[in-house]
Amino acid sequence: MSGLSFAIPGGIGAVLAGLMFVLLRGDRRSVVDTIVHVALAAVTAVFLGYLASRAIDNPGGFLEILVGGLLSGVLYSLVALGFVLIFKASGVFNYAQGAMVLVAGLALVRSLDYLTGLGVANIVAIPLAILFSGAVMALCAFVIEKWVLRPLLNQDGLTLFMSTIGATFVLEGLAQMVFGSGVYPLRLFPTDAWILGEGMFPGGILVNKLDVWGGLIAAILVVALAAFFQYTKTGRALRAVADDHAAAQSVGIPISWIWFIVWLVAGIVALVAATVWGTKLGVQFSIVFLALKALPVLIIGGFTSVPGAIVGGLIVGAGEKLAEIYLGELIGGGIEYWFAYVLALAVLLVRPQGLYGEKIIERI
Amino acid sequence: MKKLVAASVVIGASLASVAPALAQGGEQFIPVLSYRTGAYAVNGVPFANGGVDYLALLNDRDGGINGVKIGFEECETGYATDKGVECYERLKGKGATGASYVSPLSTGITFALTEKAPGDKIPLLTLGYGRSESRNGAVFPWNFIAMGSYWTGASVAVQHVAKEFGGLDKLKGKKITLVYHDSPYGKEPIPALEALAAKHGFVFKGVPVTHPGVEQKSQWLSIRQDRPDYVLLWGWGVMNGTAIKEAAAVAFPRDKIIGIWWSGAEPDVLPAGDGAKGYKALMLQHGPGQFGVHAEIKKHLIDKGKSLAKDDFGQVLYNRGLINSFIGTEAIRTAMKKYGNKPMTGEQVRWGFENLDITEARIKEAGFEGMMKPLKLSCSDHQGADVARVQQWDGKEWKVISDYYTADRDVLDKLVAEQSAKYAVEKKITPRDCSKPD
CATH class of the missing domain: 3.40.50.2300 (Response regulator)
Structure with a gap:
């Protein structure tokens, strides 16, 4: 319990400092805000102090959990990126992103199984299966744009959000009806682990190869997406549409085409996420629950920021793993799901638009 | 039309x-x-x-x-x-x-x-x-x-672990960890495992996994650091396959894991591929x-x-x-x-x-x-049976690897009596007299 002896004085100190700050400022309007901020700072100080003491007790173990958590967070970011893309380009919170990962994964694994069943070598079968699933995602983008979004053009965000809930059920049902509802193993990346630093730490630090692949893929995706938004005509048009549908349309940007492109890109991101998560879990219905893991990532990073999705993922991944192991043993475990949302809530209290989100200023 | x-x-x-x-x-x-x-x-x-x-x-x-x-x-x-x-x-x-x-x-x-x-x-x-x-x-x-019941399963699993270690007396000081679905289902064996730990002197620890169990890295990293002698798995659905895959990822020996009979079917092992080889599970009599x-x-x-x-x-x-x-x-x-x-x-x-x-x-x-x-x-007796066997996945199919074990009635009957009496008090139920004909 040495961690608590370190953390509690730190927390008490932070609370006292905060209270003094509030009293000295004397601004009544900001008292509540300041108290909330100070309380958050105190809790954070206690948590970090406790973690620091545990890290001193067992540096190898702490590093292993931290690295594992950061890499897991990158995998959440892969799913969160799809949400960001669509929100950034159309202002729609796409509830169907988890279902799109399922559709892409099922299309990929089932076509791959079919081709390998015919005796096609992996080197040919994998690109063909990726092409096929890319085509399925393009079809999804086309159908969603034509029959879900286009009739709702210029409707408010909530209406569009509700329409994506409907799309979720249709996609989940159709995907399982067409491709099956079993568990389909996918083995595109290695799933074993490296043990690093065995000389420095007893037992070394375990790093899963799949997580490292996930990190590399996420890095490539972020660079590619940043280049796409910054340097291509379509990317710039996407940003214009995000700012204002009607204004973008008035200057000749074909909004239907832009929405198709953005849903297609989100579909491709879903396919990339499916390759990694499918290898991790096997492609199955539960993959749609990844959307729930992506939500706190989005709240923390901001709904409109690609780098925010990555940073949010890293914070959620590391935070929940450290909390599960170190706080879990004090309060009973099984806390990582809600801990991610607690982190998100804390960020909302301090910075409602997320760490990297654009501050919304509206004229009243 | x-x-x-x-x-x-x-x-x-x-x-x-x-x-x-x-x-x-x-x-x-x-x-x-x-x-x-x-x-x-x-x-x-x-x-x-x-x-x-x-x-x-x-x-x-x-x-x-x-x-x-x-x-x-x-x-x-x-x-x-x-x-x-x-x-x-x-x-x-x-x-x-x-x-x-x-x-x-x-x-x-x-x-x-x-x-x-x-x-x-x-x-x-x-x-x-x-x-x-x-x-x-x-x-x-x-x-x-x-x-x-899950208490039957817990008792049989502990007996099998003991047999592998050379007898019930060899359990003393051993670490047995339960990785469980954080729900009434997953929590159900805990009282039995605590009672068995007290009787046989092994160290019991429970590690919960939140529904649906798609993310278990922290649980298995903690197991890697804690190094238990055996892991019992009480999972369902995606949690089972993910647990076996994570166990493989942290190089925890799969033949040191026994799942309950709801963690011992084909969909639980097939997604893990070769990583599931050696994994064991209880059988609710049948396979x-x-x-x-x-x-x-x-x-x-x-x-x-x-x-x-x-x-x-x-x-x-x-x-x-x-x-x-x-x-x-x-x-x-x-x-x-x-x-x-x-x-x-x-x-x-x-x-x-x-x-x-x-x-x-x-x-x-x-x-x-x-x-x-x-x-x-x-x-x-609304249960009628106290027996279970153990099967092991060889990478292609389940193989029965044990005879029937009979659950430890000394421990479990006491637990059934205690817990049901507690329930009767809570719900104000007057227990029937089973010696009288219905």
């Missing part, structure tokens, strides 16, 4: 496929709470297929039970307690005499229905799951936890394979295109679904011996359960030889 007709045809066809025998008057009605969608569908589908196929077989081959046709209707619970209760409420009054019994297929739903069943007078058949203390029929007259009853199902249903079973035919959970319906319908058959060949009420079926005696000869006659041992229930 054409569109309307086409839509009606599609809807009609889909309804026909999921509800093979909707309840009608004069039939013995059996609700089928199942989950064919959602996170647990991979396990729910084969169980539902087995359960429904046995009922359909009785109808097709024998015209029902003693000439009384069986009406059954599936209701999708998604393994969610609220939906399960909704299904129960919707189906409990159907058929000529209402629901004859209900199999909730979820410990969470069982907990909820345990409160409702006495009022509705509907027996709950919870085959190898549910409240372990409900073995005590004096306090739980409507619950029938036939063939084994996979095809027996006499399968030949009958093939002849009467599969060859006629009347079964939903595909690759799951003969798999572990399909077979468990068959046994579940077999035990339920045998209770109805037993009740009919006393009350006559007509649709039985829930109360009459409860009598059938309490007087159920499935003998070796009856098992053979029904085509279940090799799948289960004789089962006899009574007022005081």
